[in-house]
Amino acid sequence: MTNDFPAGLALRSPRVDDHARVLAVLDQWWGGLGGETGSRERALLLPRLYFQHFTGTSRLAERPSGDLAAFLIGFFSQDQPEVAYIHFAGVDPALHGRGIATALYRRFFALARGEGRHRVLAITSPSNSASRAFHTRIGFTELPGAPEAPPSVQPDYDGPGLDRVVFSIDLPADG
Amino acid sequence: MTNDFPAGLALRSPRVDDHARVLAVLDQWWGGLGGETGSRERALLLPRLYFQHFTGTSRLAERPSGDLAAFLIGFFSQDQPEVAYIHFAGVDPALHGRGIATALYRRFFALARGEGRHRVLAITSPSNSASRAFHTRIGFTELPGAPEAPPSVQPDYDGPGLDRVVFSIDLPADG
Numbered sequence A, B: 001m002t003n004d005f006p007a008g009l010a011l012r013s014p015r016v017d018d019h020a021r022v023l024a025v026l027d028q029w030w031g032g033l034g035g036e037t038g039s040r041e042r043a044l045l046l047p048r049l050y051f052q053h054f055t056g057t058s059r060l061a062e063r064p065s066g067d068l069a070a071f072l073i074g075f076f077s078q079d080q081p082e083v084a085y086i087h088f089a090g091v092d093p094a095l096h097g098r099g100i101a102t103a104l105y106r107r108f109f110a111l112a113r114g115e116g117r118h119r120v121l122a123i124t125s126p127s128n129s130a131s132r133a134f135h136t137r138i139g140f141t142e143l144p145g146a147p148e149a150p151p152s153v154q155p156d157y158d159g160p161g162l163d164r165v166v167f168s169i170d171l172p173a174d175g
Helices: A016-029 A035-045 A100-114 A129-137 B016-029 B035-045 B100-114 B129-137
Strands: A010-012 A059-062 A068-076 A083-091 A119-124 A165-170 B010-012 B059-062 B068-076 B083-091 B119-124 B165-170
Touching: A016 A035, A016 A068, A016 A083, A035 B035, A059 A100, A068 A100, A083 A100, A100 A119, A119 A129, B016 B035, B016 B068, B016 B083, B059 B100, B068 B100, B083 B100, B100 B119, B119 B129
Parallel strands: A083 A119, B083 B119
Antiparallel strands: A010 A059, A059 A068, A068 A083, A119 A165, B010 B059, B059 B068, B068 B083, B119 B165
């Protein structure tokens, strides 16, 4: 298998038995943010179904040792034939700054374009400034937020107290 | 529009602005189970994305007044062309016993069969005996659980402490 992915990582689609591994690194990579409640909330955002039904549009990046280095869980909108959606992505903090997230996103963009999807959406928490900077840097726009909220913030987007910022990028047809 | 749905209810696909309404009734219908934590966990199981990208395979049932009576959020597996998945369904407890959940499921089965999907999967918490009885009654089988667990229970299925029972039904080709 050829592999031009950064940092010597190997890329593959996840399998169902990767689910527990990904949840385990979430706690490490997010630094245990929010304690047990945070851990439970991250697990609920990433139920096993993504590792059963949306693996074709998702990717794991592994070190030569097999240890997990990064992941991207995405899907193609079932209702909107032009839209692809990145649900959850993460990179081992020890590997930040090596272009891994950018490479994962660009692979997903190429996959989406290849299937006729020319818009990619993603969301994050308003306080996640690293995620907001990353998405802006690679070309996403933050959609307008509520007038009374801080810039780009959509209050209660995912439920009471679950404010979100929504990112959108239109992919060039021949990029 | 003709409507042979039980209890005089009208059926339609959800829109994105139904998301907050469904989350609001979850707390009522589940009796506030688990307090604020339970409410937050239910919200995380039903993020807005289902009301943006999987509405074509989901349905709301409303009273003539417009009040929500029941819902079913489902999707077709992106990876497994024979599989459809019911992610979350609920009926107003005031309307239990009128065949509404059965009717919602049967509509979903018909939709799935019409698109060549002949297996439907769903999950529930092991302690949700009403859900387990309902799924068994309409023809689902509980998949085998872990040998050391209570019957059909798959420990940590959706993450640490998130045990689940998995239901499967094979749809007849001409049902």
